[in-house]
Amino acid sequence: MSGDVSDVSDASDVSTDPAGSIDLVDIGVNLTHKRFRADLADVIARARAAGVGTMVVTGTSLAGSWAAWELARQHPGVLHATAGVHPHGARDCTGDTLAELRDLACRAEVRAVGECGLDYDRNFSPPPDQRRWFAAQVELAGELSMPVFLHERAAHGDFLAILRERRAALPAAVVHCFTGSAAELDAYLDLDLHIGITGWICDERRGLHLRDLVARIPLERLMIETDAPFLMPRDLPRPPPDRRNEPAFLPHILDRVAAAAGKPRDEVARATTRAARRFFGLGGAAGTGAADPAPADVPSAAGTR
Ligand SMILES: [Zn+2]
Numbered sequence: 001m002s003g004d005v006s007d008v009s010d011a012s013d014v015s016t017d018p019a020g021s022i023d024l025v026d027i028g029v030n031l032t033h034k035r036f037r038a039d040l041a042d043v044i045a046r047a048r049a050a051g052v053g054t055m056v057v058t059g060t061s062l063a064g065s066w067a068a069w070e071l072a073r074q075h076p077g078v079l080h081a082t083a084g085v086h087p088h089g090a091r092d093c094t095g096d097t098l099a100e101l102r103d104l105a106c107r108a109e110v111r112a113v114g115e116c117g118l119d120y121d122r123n124f125s126p127p128p129d130q131r132r133w134f135a136a137q138v139e140l141a142g143e144l145s146m147p148v149f150l151h152e153r154a155a156h157g158d159f160l161a162i163l164r165e166r167r168a169a170l171p172a173a174v175v176h177c178f179t180g181s182a183a184e185l186d187a188y189l190d191l192d193l194h195i196g197i198t199g200w201i202c203d204e205r206r207g208l209h210l211r212d213l214v215a216r217i218p219l220e221r222l223m224i225e226t227d228a229p230f231l232m233p234r235d236l237p238r239p240p241p242d243r244r245n246e247p248a249f250l251p252h253i254l255d256r257v258a259a260a261a262g263k264p265r266d267e268v269a270r271a272t273t274r275a276a277r278r279f280f281g282l283g284g285a286a287g288t289g290a291a292d293p294a295p296a297d298v299p300s301a302a303g304t305r
Helices: 040-049 062-074 087-092 095-105 127-144 156-169 182-190 208-216 247-261 265-279
Strands: 025-029 054-057 079-083 110-119 148-153 173-175 194-197 222-224
Touching: 025 222, 025 247, 025 265, 040 247, 054 062, 054 265, 062 079, 062 095, 062 110, 079 095, 087 110, 087 127, 095 110, 095 127, 110 127, 110 156, 127 148, 127 156, 148 156, 156 182, 182 194, 182 208, 208 247, 222 247, 222 265, 247 265
Parallel strands: 025 054, 054 079, 079 110, 110 148, 148 173, 173 194, 194 222
Antiparallel strands: none
């Protein structure tokens, strides 16, 4: 699969920055999803042309984590991976699952444990299973001194309790796709967590409260993500007819986040990129050869693992 940017002639269809500005990091993109199977190379190329030079492919199951790792291996320096089991899959976890996750997590392309957490919204797995395997994955991350990529929906209290007990062993943790209340956000910030904001903030039906909350998040703990192919920003000027989200739309989310934070776009771009590179131990600037100089205070990958 070639991700050659020069293959892409329709990058101008994407309402984003031209390439050459700050290299953005999409910290959560489900590129192994079947909706990307037919045109993944184009999706990656469009993202890079839009200034999204680095993407972290979310692993949400064992098979998905292997696939994410394989993708990252094929696109060194552009794609990275996480390895974990989403709470929806907790019912199928066994001791072998954990051993396999450990194997994956020790590979250089895998930069975090997760996606793991609790989701009581639909309870696809029984809550006791969810809690058990969430705790186990957080403990694995602690053992390996790796950051964790976290998912929480309608489960704030239990989620916080499990995390609080194990927080000291973790180098860092991000609540991805945060959609909660002010009190929930404050509790996460008190635990020194990072916060991932998606295109949910663009949703006039259910995301507007996030616009008031973003300013509370210290810039060094704020990161941005598309969660593609899910959560297409609802206010894209030219939404794709199939309503598939893709990482090339990240600059649009950045615009909304910067406006909500009341800060200049470039400042938020630079800060979120720096936070993501530090969080995932990605070292200096890479990917599209963006103009942002490698921040001197970003430790090397080895320093954060
Ligand atoms: Zn999630």
